[in-house]
Amino acid sequence: MTERPPFKSAGLLKKLMSRYYAKGKAAREKGIPIAWVTAVFPVEVLYAAGIFPYYPENFGTLAAARKVAAKLSANAEARGYYFDLCGYARCGLGDAYAADHPAGVIGRPDLLFCCNTQCGSLPKWFETAGRFYNAPFFLLDSPMIETTPTTLGKEYFIDQLKEMIDFLEIRTGQPFDSDRLAEVMALSGEACRLWNEILDMAALRPAPLGFFDACFHMAPILTWRGTKEAVAYYKNLKEELELRLVRKIYAVPNERYKIYWDHSPVWPRLRWFADYFAAKGALVAASQYTHSWAWSFDTTRPLESLAENYTEAFVNRGFEKRVQMKIAFMKKYGMDGFVFFSNRSCKNNSFGLYDKRKAISSKTGLPGVVIEGDMSDLRFFAEEQVKARLDVLFEQLGQRGK
């Protein structure tokens, strides 16, 4: 298969990420508090309070992509942590106990902030880490939105944002800067807008990028969201993609099918999957996963706007709504079929997928399969079984005469 020329932005990304770690180091030296935060967390508030955010989940993906998850996990398992915990948590806890650090050392927090919109594993992991590092833990609790968002849930979240601001003022000894919050939210919203415009290019036929590319380029939207750097990065990436369109450089040569993926990738096998799909002329075009950051803020009512964005994320919605959202995605990108990843690490994204597959196939007529595995731990990945499932999908696609 013909190789695409590498993304120029890849070099930028590398630089940006080492700058992120350098910034963390400098913050530590200057005595700026370093806070653990979760991926779907109103980090805008922390920036406004002058705190440096660190993303342990990103450490998890790094460890997974470097194929050292099982090794790190073994340290946690030796302490009695069971292998059914989220792989990121096992890597994070494992690294804390480890003597050698094959994925670099996980950052030590002064404070821990968690929002449970994403899952119930993160609060447990952070609570445990808080005990390990002897650092205070603050939970932003976001009860699931069963059908439509309620005033009760929203007000609860706003109340907690206020509690968090009080907490930050006490911890930093500084009054909270609301102007700065509006500024950060604007930057964050701008990066999200660019990021989603980039992701939307996967709907073009043929497309210049797909989900696996997005997995690579999502690091700044996670770690730099709320800064000028993230905006600049995605402006640049967008230009590069536009240029690729002009030059007819596509993600997959001879793109025949577009496939929807749910949810996170199998990090240590990213390449294997990319090759498998490319060989079939299929582009894995999108996943809700990389769309996790699609905020659009109204800075004139900052707290309400933060509450709406961070609680109403797809991952916090009920069964029916999640089905509708997935279908909308499939329509928007013109998907021909879908793959649901039943990820042993991630219960909140995996439980319900069997029924969702059936419901979506019967509503849309699109073929779809569920594959079993783990996003980081290859002990739970049976290549032959996964391949057999995917083959079934492509047989069905073939029969549909496309």
Add this chain to the structure above:
Amino acid sequence: MPVNGDVGRILQLIEKTLEDPIGYIRRQKSERRVKIVGWLLTDVPEELIHAAGALPFGITGGSESFSQADAHLQSWACSLARSCLELGLQGKLSFLDGLIIPHTCDTTRNLGGIWKHARPLPLMESYLIPRQVDRPSAKSYLTGELGRLKAKLEQCTRTGITVKRLHDSIALYNRNRTLIRKLFRRHVDDPETLNNRAVYNIIKSSMIMPKEDHNNLLRELDAALGIYKKAGTTKGYIKIALSGKVWEPREIMNMLDGIKAVVVADDLATGHRYINGDVRESGDPIEALAHRQITRMPFACYGSAQFERRRFLTDMVRESGAAGLVFIHLKFCEPENFDYPDMKSACQSTGIPTIKIETEMGNMSLGQIETRLQAFLEVLRGGADNDGTASL
């Protein structure tokens, strides 16, 4: 002390009820012509269901074999959730007028959607418990959430939950908890008469039987038990405490009885989590229910910095005089799996011997559990020999 005839009869009746809770509740439904609202573990405010004129029915686990659940819920979900769903899928719960699922973890968070999709019931509601309890926002939110649930229940039974009705229900439930706690003390002092299986059966049956009947039965039992002399009855027994989600498989209690271990404290959802702490009987009853929830004993499904579970467990063991702690560890329960290592080391550093028994609902090898419990008891009986680490 010989067990007197009435005591045996009542305990038998309870045991029989627990052998077929569904049969029992279905008979209640047809005899009383009452609506039945089921609930899953744990923390569902049954007082609200009762005040709406329905009969609450605790589903504490279900089918022993899994034939249908696997097609809807991954096999690496906890067996408690899977076994309850299996019951539903098999149609064994179709008599329910409603079902309330508390969100305690990601499994329960997703279970309702799956269940509703595969086998809907007339009323299916989540109970969205706040997962932080240390800050004021939790209580005002929870008061609102209870109000939401109240309205749903009122719609279901077409009965208004008045303050008076709710106060009455609360008083009834408080009496039940008080009666069970009294019987539990009796069990601790006199395990020959009221053994582990019997007293934990009492707690579990309270989740199934109408509280009015249960209270009468417990009063009768209390009277039949009569007075007793404290001294002498605990001779040869070793006191232990339990921690975990549920005491399943239930044979565990018989095993403990067999090796003369008397359970004196626990934090189980089908144990003291159910009977501890009453609801204030004056003032706004919804707020009173919220207050009980927020101040409940800590457990794995939400943390509290002010009421930390490690301290709670070590205090529980010390105050109850237990010689050791058994973690009854339900496989694949993620919240418990996160807590276990720190809870264990907290025990270790305070000199409390512990053992972890891994359990599942359904087909389990009981022999292995028994061997481990026996070995643990030997360590505890060894007294001075053990250094608190009982590495079993």
